[in-house]
Amino acid sequence: MNKIIESKKPYVSQMFSEISGEYDKLNRILSFCLDIRWRRKVSSKLILSKLVLDFCAGTGEMAITLLSRHSFKGKVILCDFNEDMLKVAKAKLKRSGFLERACIVLCDVERLPFKNNISDGAMMGFSLRHMEDLDLFFNETKRVLRKNKKAVFLDVAHPEVKLIKRIYFLYYDKIFPKLSRIFSKGHAHVYSYLPNSLKLFFKQKDLLNMLKKMGFSEVAYQNVFFGTGAIYTLIK
Numbered sequence: 001m002n003k004i005i006e007s008k009k010p011y012v013s014q015m016f017s018e019i020s021g022e023y024d025k026l027n028r029i030l031s032f033c034l035d036i037r038w039r040r041k042v043s044s045k046l047i048l049s050k051l052v053l054d055f056c057a058g059t060g061e062m063a064i065t066l067l068s069r070h071s072f073k074g075k076v077i078l079c080d081f082n083e084d085m086l087k088v089a090k091a092k093l094k095r096s097g098f099l100e101r102a103c104i105v106l107c108d109v110e111r112l113p114f115k116n117n118i119s120d121g122a123m124m125g126f127s128l129r130h131m132e133d134l135d136l137f138f139n140e141t142k143r144v145l146r147k148n149k150k151a152v153f154l155d156v157a158h159p160e161v162k163l164i165k166r167i168y169f170l171y172y173d174k175i176f177p178k179l180s181r182i183f184s185k186g187h188a189h190v191y192s193y194l195p196n197s198l199k200l201f202f203k204q205k206d207l208l209n210m211l212k213k214m215g216f217s218e219v220a221y222q223n224v225f226f227g228t229g230a231i232y233t234l235i236k
């Protein structure tokens with residue numbers, strides 16, 4: 001008998017709808033502001049691109065980081081399937097004067113509504129773990145990128161040093177839930193999903209091995225802050 005596998009997308013989308021208003025603040029608190037430096041690191045790798053796709057753009061933090069860099073003269077297309085997160089992104093882009101260099105597209109990044117080879121850069125922040133079908137997503141990335149162009153993906157990761165790993169998961173298991181209870185407005189249950197999604201996600205080396213089989217010309221990752229985060233660079 002065929003098994004019907006339920007999609008996790010409605011659950012993920014509902015979760016981000018609930019926290020869209022507080023996502024930025026919570027992100028800063030729970031990452032001790034490390035996300036700011038990591039996003040800048042990603043943006044520095046795409047500075048020469050003219051058209052960058054921001055996958056799972058959420059509240060627009062990656063897009064605004066890139067658009068804020070003086071040497072970046074290009075445009076960004078923000079893609080996300082959650083309207084509430086994109087509404088926040090739109091308001092922030094307007095406030096910061098970047099709306100004219102941005103385009104917002106409500107879509108599933110595993111099935112992008114774009115032609116082949118349309119962009120010369122792509123990025124994604126903190127969302128690899130939320131993909132339902134990573135193969136499909138990486139194939140879509142490869143399809144829409146032009147040859148020799150780069151996709152740069154940032155996400156939380158598994159520390160590779162034992163002691164750091166212990167401290168990190170202690171933080172995720174004991175402190176993170178308490179902080180999210182204090183600072184989130186009654187959505188602490190959502191924040192219990194986030195550490196679990198990391199625990200279940202690939203370790204950096206395993207994801208790299210998977211990427212090596214996807215037909216990109218180069219793939220690499222760089223750990224940030226002792227491997228609590230990782231930046232993957234894929235060249236088509």
Ligand SMILES: C[S@@+](CC[C@H](N)C(=O)[O-])C[C@H]1O[C@@H](n2cnc3c(N)ncnc32)[C@H](O)[C@@H]1O
Pocket residue numbers: 009012013016055056057058059060061062079080081082085107108109110124125126127130131132
């Ligand atoms: C953790 S947030 C990341 C937001 C932003 N990239 C950042 O760096 O802060 C994850 C986002 O991914 C979106 N998302 C998850 N799966 C998606 C999919 N298959 N297609 C489009 N968006 C998706 C959610 O709606 C949410 O806005």
